[in-house]
Amino acid sequence: MEExxxxxxxxxxxxxxxxxxxxxxxxxxxxxxxxRPVIEVIERDDGLINGAPADHxxxxxxxxxxQDHRALRLCRGHVLDIGVGxxxxxxxxxxxxxxxxxxxxxxxxxxxxxxxxxxxxVLNTVDAYASASARYDTFLLLGNNLGLLENAERALVxxxxxxxxxxxGARIIAQGTDPYGTTDPVHVxxxxxxxxxxxxxxxxxxxxxxxxxxxxxxxxxxxxxxxxDAVLAGTRWRLTAIDEAxxxxxxxxxxLRE
Amino acid sequence: MEExxxxxxxxxxxxxxxxxxxxxxxxxxxxxxxxRPVIEVIERDDGLINGAPADHxxxxxxxxxxQDHRALRLCRGHVLDIGVGxxxxxxxxxxxxxxxxxxxxxxxxxxxxxxxxxxxxVLNTVDAYASASARYDTFLLLGNNLGLLENAERALVxxxxxxxxxxxGARIIAQGTDPYGTTDPVHVxxxxxxxxxxxxxxxxxxxxxxxxxxxxxxxxxxxxxxxxDAVLAGTRWRLTAIDEAxxxxxxxxxxLRE
Numbered sequence: 001m002e003e004x005x006x007x008x009x010x011x012x013x014x015x016x017x018x019x020x021x022x023x024x025x026x027x028x029x030x031x032x033x034x035x036r037p038v039i040e041v042i043e044r045d046d047g048l049i050n051g052a053p054a055d056h057x058x059x060x061x062x063x064x065x066x067q068d069h070r071a072l073r074l075c076r077g078h079v080l081d082i083g084v085g086x087x088x089x090x091x092x093x094x095x096x097x098x099x100x101x102x103x104x105x106x107x108x109x110x111x112x113x114x115x116x117x118x119x120x121x122v123l124n125t126v127d128a129y130a131s132a133s134a135r136y137d138t139f140l141l142l143g144n145n146l147g148l149l150e151n152a153e154r155a156l157v158x159x160x161x162x163x164x165x166x167x168x169g170a171r172i173i174a175q176g177t178d179p180y181g182t183t184d185p186v187h188v189x190x191x192x193x194x195x196x197x198x199x200x201x202x203x204x205x206x207x208x209x210x211x212x213x214x215x216x217x218x219x220x221x222x223x224x225x226x227x228x229d230a231v232l233a234g235t236r237w238r239l240t241a242i243d244e245a246x247x248x249x250x251x252x253x254x255x256l257r258e
Numbered sequence: 259m260e261e262x263x264x265x266x267x268x269x270x271x272x273x274x275x276x277x278x279x280x281x282x283x284x285x286x287x288x289x290x291x292x293x294r295p296v297i298e299v300i301e302r303d304d305g306l307i308n309g310a311p312a313d314h315x316x317x318x319x320x321x322x323x324x325q326d327h328r329a330l331r332l333c334r335g336h337v338l339d340i341g342v343g344x345x346x347x348x349x350x351x352x353x354x355x356x357x358x359x360x361x362x363x364x365x366x367x368x369x370x371x372x373x374x375x376x377x378x379x380v381l382n383t384v385d386a387y388a389s390a391s392a393r394y395d396t397f398l399l400l401g402n403n404l405g406l407l408e409n410a411e412r413a414l415v416x417x418x419x420x421x422x423x424x425x426x427g428a429r430i431i432a433q434g435t436d437p438y439g440t441t442d443p444v445h446v447x448x449x450x451x452x453x454x455x456x457x458x459x460x461x462x463x464x465x466x467x468x469x470x471x472x473x474x475x476x477x478x479x480x481x482x483x484x485x486x487d488a489v490l491a492g493t494r495w496r497l498t499a500i501d502e503a504x505x506x507x508x509x510x511x512x513x514l515r516e
Binding site for chain 1 (some may be wrong): 259260261262263286287288291292294295297298299301302303304305306307308309310311422435439440443444467468469472473505506507
């Protein structure tokens with residue numbers, strides 16, 4: 001097989017999912033005529049492949065999981081939505097009159113978020129943006145975006161960047177997934193091999209693919225609350241609340257240490 | 259990435275899709291708790307990847323496309339359903355009191371078809387089965403199974419095997435897809451490169467993946483009706499009817515030459 005070129009996988013996918021949902025613009029067809037569902041393909045480095053319909057990235061508030069609504073009630077002040085994607089959360093915060101900025105590394109996702117009405121967007125990494133003068137009161141990592149911590153080492157850098165962007169008293173509200181509730185040998189074995197290599201069990205090595213494009217391989221962290229707490233020990237953030245009502249998913253609230 | 263091992267991709271996927279639909283038996287979960295949709299992942303040799311929900315393989319007659327119902331009205335005598343999969347079509351033929359045998363190379367698919375009530379099944383290739391003494395009046399290649407002709411050379415062997423399994427007056431009823439209605443440069447370019455290599459434009463080179471497994475790479479033929487007619491010239495079969503009401507999909511009826 002030709003190795004797929006690296007590109008804006010997420011952006012291309014979101015653009016197509018948006019076209020399918022709105023019925024406007026070119027979208028993937030079978031045989032030039034029959035609409036195809038837009039599916040996000042995720043490869044793991046052990047050869048595991050999963051597909052998931054991408055439409056949920058565009059869900060309106062009435063379609064959300066309850067956990068997202070609970071997360072929004074925790075927001076205050078100026079919000080930076082990290083990995084804003086198609087703006088699912090940020091557009092709703094803006095509608096409620098809150099100050100919200102959407103940050104993403106995907107130009108395609110930012111374009112869709114703007115088309116959906118999001119006014120304040122930043123196309124950048126958290127690291128690079130941390131040298132900007134903007135300051136925030138709430139950092140949102142919903143849609144399992146706690147995974148963007150990548151791994152224990154990278155988490156320190158990421159969280160230091162957020163600390164630089166933080167007003168006093170700022171908080172991070174993040175959705176994570178505890179991966180250890182499974183008995184599936186494919187996953188249990190993967191976690192075990194990860195630990196043998198000095199990685200966290202749920203430190204997934206992934207790439208996304210959509211149509212002809214792939215991302216580079218990246219770490220994506222699914223961790224338990226205890227593992228998250230251990231990661232935070234080396235940072236300016238401390239865990240102040242956990243909402244575990246929707247296990248294996250959880251909402252973590254982290255606040256800037258005085 | 260670890261190269262995924264070769265295995266019964268289709269069977270594993272169908273087994274999971276069946277478990278999801280019936281709510282019985284183990285099925286893929288996120289975090290050991292949240293059901294995952296069962297998605298068929300198809301890779302093409304140019305790096306294109308597509309996902310499609312697998313549930314349609316289990317559709318009941320009320321959920322079918324009209325074309326499938328029209329195809330069933332063309333069946334007569336003893337039917338061999340080739341690539342029977344989960345038995346979607348064959349179980350319905352059996353329910354209507356027809357003699358029907360389901361053939362597949364996937365042990366997992368055959369197991370699901372039997373669990374859904376299909377009594378007469380064959381786990382084999384068409385080629386190997388052609389040395390059996392069974393004879394049929396109708397060969398069914400629905401669900402786009404005309405693609406199983408693979409390519410022009412392989413089609414001759416495949417169609418000769420069906421001729422050996424045929425009673426006098428037998429017919430093949432096949433659903434195919436004309437791939438040339440697209441203007442998508444990804445597909446138009448692929449068709450062009452195929453032709454430059456002496457392949458038919460829609461002679462796709464594919465493999466399936468599901469969770470940790472992959473198939474070997476295989477040819478899968480999407481051809482126009484004119485191309486199908488040209489392929490048949492070297493065989494004992496002739497095209498006697500085409501139903502193009504659902505383009506780009508078509509139903510082709512081929513009858514054994516006297």
